[in-house]
Amino acid sequence: MKIESYGKINLGLDVLYKREDNYHELSTIMQQIDLSDILTIKDIKEGIKLESNHRDVPLDSRNLVYKSWEKIKEKTGINRGVHININKRIPVAAGLAGGSTNAAATLKGLNELWDLKLNEEELRNIAVEIGADVPFCTMGGTALAEGIGEKLTKLKSFKNHQLLLINPGMGISTVEVYKKLRLKGKRTLDTNKIISSIENNDIKTLSDNMINVMEEVVLENNPIIEEIKNDLIKYGSLKPLMSGSGPTVFGFFDDLDKLHYCKDKLEEKYTKGIVVEGKTI
Incomplete structure (x- = not known):
């Protein structure tokens, strides 16, 4: 099968x-x-x-x-x-x-x-x-x-939204990221805002409130993550985020033409990485 x-x-x-x-x-x-x-x-x-x-x-x-x-x-x-x-x-x-x-x-x-x-x-x-x-x-x-x-x-389905994944072509050890995490008392992620954005089908508010506490640790030795995020924004993405322990970064788009333009631009730059266009399902 x-x-x-x-x-x-x-x-x-x-x-x-x-x-x-x-x-x-x-x-x-x-x-x-x-x-x-x-x-x-x-x-x-x-x-x-x-x-x-x-x-x-x-x-x-x-x-x-x-x-x-x-x-x-x-x-x-x-x-x-x-x-x-x-x-x-x-x-x-x-x-x-x-x-x-x-x-x-x-x-x-x-x-x-x-x-x-x-x-x-x-x-x-x-x-x-x-x-x-x-x-x-x-x-x-x-x-x-x-x-x-x-x-x-x-949660309510959040399907059929366009996003772009950029992977710089390297692997990150999840175990090593956890070892280096500096756990702070103050929490930064507001899950209620994320869930509310999903329920309202609002990708702009969702993107503005997306936070990954692992980014700080990964960025210390992998500045390319920040570079990818800046490039995504430069070419039309809403506020992007690193997924999980990285290094893949994704961004949502409010316009399909912007997504294809961004994809073309970033494929020119990140030739050793993997650029994927996907739809949430």
Whole structure:
């Protein structure tokens, strides 16, 4: 079977504090986008075999797809082999949940392939043991995620808005970003304003209030992020934001012609990066 594995952006991201279990308490609003990988999943006699068209994708237990296979076997008691080919179109280590969405797609794919009949809640309960973004990727759409990402509140759909993703062609380690975070007492992200903007379908107010507390840390060693943000604004984007732990930056547009103009201009400059035009879904 083939299954599309959609990425995400963070419309706002706050890290509240480090918990006693060493995870971080989050408050983030996530939006699925129509940039996707494609997973091809087939039964084999035993074990797991991973393949990918991207050289940076680990093909062993470091891959969240591998962990999804292990977890679903553990939870259901079913021990079957699987061959999974990962056709990567989402940049690796880019803040777009490429690995997490592959893990979620694997859970959903094996649930169908093995006729497990697990419902959405059961799949999300498995997903939270795999990674913070995996529960959201299992659900999709638009949502407020709290806790370590497992507490999901589905929001009004924010689909069909034009955005541009700019990835400078490098990877950022999420683990390293968390290590360097300076958690402050004063919170800066107003999730209520973000949610209100979504409900009112107001991309201008949404963009003006988008904040990612991870940007400060990432910018210290990667000034290109600020450069990309400035270039997006220069060529017609509303206020842009870095997604997740970066380095991908996105911006919404109130006019499709502006988006195409900006895309053309930035492709000239960021030739080693990846420029993607997408629609939230």
